[in-house]
Amino acid sequence: MSTNHLDDEPEFLMTDKNFEYIRTLAYQQTGIVLPERKKHMVYSRLCRRLRVLGHNDFGEYCQTLEHNNDELPNFINALTTNLTSFFRERHHFDFLNDVVMDQWRKQGKKRIRIWSSACSTGEEPYSIAMTLQPMLAQAQLDIKILATDLDTNVLAKAQAGIYPKDNLEHIANDMQKSCINLLGNQFEIKPLIKNHIHFKQLNLLQSWPMKGSFDVIFCRNVMIYFDAETRKKIIARFRQLLSNDGYLIIGHSETLHHISDEFVLIGHTIYRPKTHTTHSLSQFGTEGK
Ligand SMILES: C[S@@+](CC[C@H](N)C(=O)[O-])C[C@H]1O[C@@H](n2cnc3c(N)ncnc32)[C@H](O)[C@@H]1O
Secondary structure (H helix, E strand, O other), X not given: OOOXXXXXXXXXXXXXXXXXXXXXXXXXXXXXXXXXXXXXXXXXXXXXXXXXXXXXOHHHHHHHHHHOHHHHHHHHHHHOOOOOOOOOOHHHHHHHHHHHHHHHHHHOOOEEEEEEOOOOXXXXXXXXXXXXXXXXXXXXXXXXXXXXXXXXXXXXXXXXXXXXXXXXXXXXXXXXXXXXXXEOOEEEEOHHHHOOEEEEEOOXXXXXXXXXXXXXXXXXXXXXXXXXXXXXXXXXXXXXXXXXXXXXXXXXXXXXXXXXXXXXXXXXXXXXXXXXXXXXXXXXXXXXX
């Protein structure tokens, strides 16, 4: 790759200066770090925007970003990585079912708040709600799941709650009966599940409107895109919003090691606040032993 061109005949010219502008803006707006090795990915994800806007090169696109705030959401939506699936990292949902829900039942807990803080197209919050399904039908319980993401396109898909039938392979048969309706080649999430989830756009870098405490916070597979400084700030803010006997659940390649000393690892990528008397849950494994 030459310094000015992505390959011999790129559709659009992207200079080093253009890439620098784009990665600085992405970092400021989203916290996402885009190293030089991601230049090809950035180029291919943004090409569509240049075509839609009728631009001839990335210089023109950078000018648009500089002078037209309306393009910013499209820029952000194009750059986010939204990979997800139902019951991804299944051990987290097993833990929710076998340990957390059991604890809540024993405590007689009536008010439950869960936050899926980078929910993408919705599979994560729907998997949480499906796991909680036996509790959702109990009228005396007040259960709410907040599902947020920065990307407005994925949030719209999440809110629609309609997925290709192929995705059913990740959802257990008995859960399918109580949580989804088939619609030809697709399926929809049943109202009982959907009605407990509140979808909202939220940038983890900016201010958060929520005041109340959460019993479980999921922040999975988004911190990998952030630098250590951003991770530290976000985790410290999670601690403030997490109840003392709550749980913080992160992604398989993420860790709080060197990021926060306010949490204790109690299972594979599952943490509790240090103020809580914690115990190791060996059946769920521990990382970095
Ligand atoms: C790879 S997906 C992870 C989805 C889900 N948590 C999972 O583990 O399957 C990462 C999500 O983080 C979102 N994201 C990236 N930067 C963000 C930010 N600053 N604030 C909120 N969400 C962000 C992206 O839009 C994307 O949907």
